[in-house]
Amino acid sequence: MKAADAVEFKWSRLEAPADRARPVGDAQPVTRYQLASGLVCEPHAGVASPERLSHLVELRDCARCESATDHTLGASTMGPESHNRWTAADRVQWRLDRRSLLRVGAMAGAGLALGATGLTACGTGAGPSGGAAARPPAKPTGVLRVAALEPDNLDPALSSGSGIVLIGNNVYEALLRFRGDSADVEGALAESVQSSADAREWTFRLKKGITFHDGSPLTSSAVRSSYEYFARQKGPFTALIPTGAVYDDSDPDVFRVVLKNPFPDMQRNATFISIISPKLLAAGPGAVAKTPVGTGPFKFVSYTAAQSLLFEANTNYRGPGPYLERIEMPIIPDPVARVAALRSGGVDLITKVAPTDAASLRGNRSLSVQDSALWSAVQLIFFLGSAPANNLQIRQAIAHSIDKDAIVRSILGGSGQPANSFVPPGVYGYATPRTQYAYDVQKAKDLVAESGLSGPVELGVIWAPELGPNIDRVAQAVSAMAQKVGIDLRVQQKSVSAIAKEINSSTKEDQAVCGSLQWLNGGPFHFTTNYLKTVSGFSALDDLNGQLVTTPDGPRRLEILATMQELVAEQVPAVPLYVQSNIIALKNSVRGFVSPKSGYLRLGEVYNAA
Numbered sequence: 085m086k087a088a089d090a091v092e093f094k095w096s097r098l099e100a101p102a103d104r105a106r107p108v109g110d111a112q113p114v115t116r117y118q119l120a121s122g123l124v125c126e127p128h129a130g131v132a133s134p135e136r137l138s139h140l141v142e143l144r145d146c147a148r149c150e151s152a153t154d155h156t157l158g159a160s161t162m163g164p165e166s167h168n169r170w171t172a173a174d175r176v177q178w179r180l181d182r183r184s185l186l187r188v189g190a191m192a193g194a195g196l197a198l199g200a201t202g203l204t205a206c207g208t209g210a211g212p213s214g215g216a217a218a219r220p221p222a223k224p225t226g227v228l229r230v231a232a233l234e235p236d237n238l239d240p241a242l243s244s245g246s247g248i249v250l251i252g253n254n255v256y257e258a259l260l261r262f263r264g265d266s267a268d269v270e271g272a273l274a275e276s277v278q279s280s281a282d283a284r285e286w287t288f289r290l291k292k293g294i295t296f297h298d299g300s301p302l303t304s305s306a307v308r309s310s311y312e313y314f315a316r317q318k319g320p321f322t323a324l325i326p327t328g329a330v331y332d333d334s335d336p337d338v339f340r341v342v343l344k345n346p347f348p349d350m351q352r353n354a355t356f357i358s359i360i361s362p363k364l365l366a367a368g369p370g371a372v373a374k375t376p377v378g379t380g381p382f383k384f385v386s387y388t389a390a391q392s393l394l395f396e397a398n399t400n401y402r403g404p405g406p407y408l409e410r411i412e413m414p415i416i417p418d419p420v421a422r423v424a425a426l427r428s429g430g431v432d433l434i435t436k437v438a439p440t441d442a443a444s445l446r447g448n449r450s451l452s453v454q455d456s457a458l459w460s461a462v463q464l465i466f467f468l469g470s471a472p473a474n475n476l477q478i479r480q481a482i483a484h485s486i487d488k489d490a491i492v493r494s495i496l497g498g499s500g501q502p503a504n505s506f507v508p509p510g511v512y513g514y515a516t517p518r519t520q521y522a523y524d525v526q527k528a529k530d531l532v533a534e535s536g537l538s539g540p541v542e543l544g545v546i547w548a549p550e551l552g553p554n555i556d557r558v559a560q561a562v563s564a565m566a567q568k569v570g571i572d573l574r575v576q577q578k579s580v581s582a583i584a585k586e587i588n589s590s591t592k593e594d595q596a597v598c599g600s601l602q603w604l605n606g607g608p609f610h611f612t613t614n615y616l617k618t619v620s621g622f623s624a625l626d627d628l629n630g631q632l633v634t635t636p637d638g639p640r641r642l643e644i645l646a647t648m649q650e651l652v653a654e655q656v657p658a659v660p661l662y663v664q665s666n667i668i669a670l671k672n673s674v675r676g677f678v679s680p681k682s683g684y685l686r687l688g689e690v691y692n693a694a
Contacts, residue, residue: 218675218693224397224409226692228674229431230685231422232393232413238384239373240358241313244320248358250413252684254395255297256358256378259288259307259339260351264678265456267510267606269351273302273359273379274339283346283636288339288354296361297383297398304333304340310359317369323613324353346634348641352512352607355682381406381688390415407676407691423669426451432674432692435685436553437667439497445669454668455499459681460602461508462552464545464562464659466595467587468621472541473595478571479656481531482543483521485569486562492662495557499667503660506616506652510681512607512637513645517653528569542572544594548580551599558661559598587619600664605682608632611648622657 235247240256253261261272271277273294278287294302308331315325326347332340341350361377376384382395393413397406414431416422422434423441427448437445437453446453464482466473473479488502507514532541545563547555556577563573576594578586586592597619603609614629616622628648635641652658670677676689 218691220405220407220676220689220691224399224406226408227410227412228408228433228687228690228692229412229414230687231416231425231431231434233417234390234415235387235393237373238376238387239317239319239369240360240376241317241321242319242373249683249685250393251376251378251380251384252356252358252682253380253686254382254411254688255376255380255384256360257380258357258359259290259354261355262606262682265681267459267512267681269355272355273307274354277351277354279350281636283348283350284343286341286343286347286350288341290337290339291402292337294379294402295400296363296379297377298361298363300361300363302359302379303336304338305336306362307339307359308333309362309365311357313360313365313372314357321356323609324356326350326353346636348633348636349607349609349612352605355605382408382411401688405688405690407689408687411687426669426671433668433670433677435666435668435679437669438553439499439667442499442667442669443497450672452670452672452674454670455665456668456679456681457501457508457510458602458664458666458683459508459511459604459606460600460664461503461506462555462558462599462661462664463503463506463601464596464598464661465601465616465620466657467592467597467619468657469590470592470595472535472537473543475535475537476655477531477535478537478541478543479659480521481528481535481569482562482566482571482573483656483659484524484528484531485566485571486521486659486661487523487565488662489523491558491561495554495561496662500662500665503663505649506658506660507608507611507645507649508603508663510606511603513611513642513649515642515646515649517646517650519650519653521653521656521659525568532570540572541570542574543596545573545575545596545598546578546583546586546594547575547598548578548583550580551583551597552664555598555600562598562661608645611645616652616657620657622652622655624651624655 232250233246235243235250236245237243237247238251240248240252243251257272259272259274260269260277262268263270271291273290274288275291276289278289279285288307290302290304290307296302296306300306311325311329311331314321326341326343328344330342332338332342341347358378360372364372364375364377381398381401383398385394385396387393392415395411395413397409414425416425416431419436419438419441422431423437423445425431426434426445442453442455445451464486466479468474492498492500492502504516504520505514535541545559547559549555556575559573559575563575566573573596575598583597586594587597601610601615610616611625611629612633614625616625625648628644628651632641632644632648635644666679666683668677668679673693675691675693677687678689679685
């Protein structure tokens with residue numbers, strides 16, 4: 085790779101000069117980032133929420149770059165979702181030179197609890213907790229008690245549930261990580277990452293002086309061993325490893341990945357590949373699943389099934405943190421019991437709080453409640469090969485029959501937001517399709533009449549508790565709404581394995597599945613893997629999918645993603661119901677808590693103010 089073809093990312097945040105700070109509309113003051121190449125970009129649309137993505141400015145008003153003619157979409161480590169959303173009609177034609185075509189932003193992820201199905205329960209996400217008055221201790225002090233679910237597996241290559249949620253950012257680290265609760269990435273074990281212009285070669289320069297908990301040094305060979313292990317294990321994250329990759333670990337401080345085909349999502353995927361001690365890997369998969377050993381701020385101490393997990397501070401950690409001497413995680417699977425434990429002082433922090441419990445917890449002055457939108461949406465996904473789900477008018481009628489606002493208000497207690505696209509807000513490439521299905525009972529009835537079907541219209545809808553909270557109530561509500569327009573949705577609970585088997589079968593007993601689809605690392609994974617073709621039988625995206633997987637991040641890729649979302653809206657292989665949020669409750673004394681939208685709890689910078 086020639087130096088002229090390379091784009092190197094370093095993460096050094098600078099304040100924007102006052103005379104250059106030109107926020108747009110309600111946008112926040114701008115920030116600029118210094119890139120290794122010397123290019124300085126000033127993102128001009130730091131937005132406070134996903135809804136504030138519609139402000140448009142003239143090209144002459146853009147303070148994004150030093151030169152008004154040298155623009156880049158998504159420059160620095162901020163993703164395009166953090167900038168203004170350009171519509172097809174109003175899009176500014178930006179000049180992209182080779183030097184500044186930066187492929188960073190929201191990261192693309194899996195949510196693979198059902199393997200090929202991709203349906204899974206939601207993760208966590210929260211902003212910083214506590215005030216600014218208290219400061220972290222000079223050395224690890226105190227204990228944090230976090231209510232936990234039973235880990236599904238302690239092997240990071242095999243866990244897709246609570247196991248990786250607990251250890252992913254605490255015991256283990258990846259080359260890259262998300263910044264706070266955003267979709268922006270920053271270095272974790274990597275000091276910088278460099279990409280060829282065609283995204284076929286990626287170079288990660290490692291931070292020096294890092295050791296694993298067992299004393300082994302972090303080297304490119306250790307990174308290579310972990311990537312090869314993830315690929316061999318055939319677990320939920322294997323799909324994030326590029327096929328046919330050639331790894332170069334000849335320089336102990338540099339990990340290079342060379343690919344035959346472009347792999348634009350390499351950085352996104354790198355946030356989910358935990359780097360495991362080579363000594364532990366040498367001991368075999370059984371050892372990896374029993375005793376996690378990474379480079380993170382906490383060392384694994386013990387796990388007692390159905391009782392607890394225990395971690396202690398890694399005093400050799402490079403910082404910032406850890407600020408806690410110990411983390412205790414009592415296993416409390418029952419949500420009511422978790423709330424009771426927080427109220428009584430038995431634990432300091434709980435996740436996945438029910439909306440009904442959140443209302444009462446907000447009245448407790450000693451507690452804080454955080455409600456954060458996720459990269460996850462509950463969907464009604466049709467099996468297009470099974471009549472009458474193969475009838476477009478019937479699918480459109482069902483879409484019009486659903487009062488999404490009522491579902492969010494009545495079932496979710498206002499936690500969450502109605503979905504308007506197959507892709508949730510905040511995920512790289514999110515766009516609002518022109519085609520929308522407003523709640524309209526009469527329109528739905530007209531579509532049923534136009535469908536050409538005689539007699540009762542019946543569809544089987546299946547679900548499982550593992551596919552997300554409140555899915556049973558949501559499915560029943562959707563059924564009741566469809567009933568009003570003459571469509572009978574027969575809702576039935578099935579096991580996760582039975583649903584997976586039916587999805588993979590050429591013949592279907594049912595016509596739809598209801599569950600949460602998680603875009604785990606904030607990118608177009610469910611488009612790059614052609615998820616809807618696998619689950620729904622929807623093949624209209626095939627050509628666009630071929631373009632998507634070989635096109636680097638930038639205007640063309642965003643255009644492809646917008647077109648894909650429009651096709652999904654027009655043909656309705658799925659009805660997006662609502663964007664999920666996770667409610668987290670914690671004591672006011674807990675400070676510094678930030679949980680990325682990936683769901684991986686990050687406790688290294690948490691401390692107790694009391």
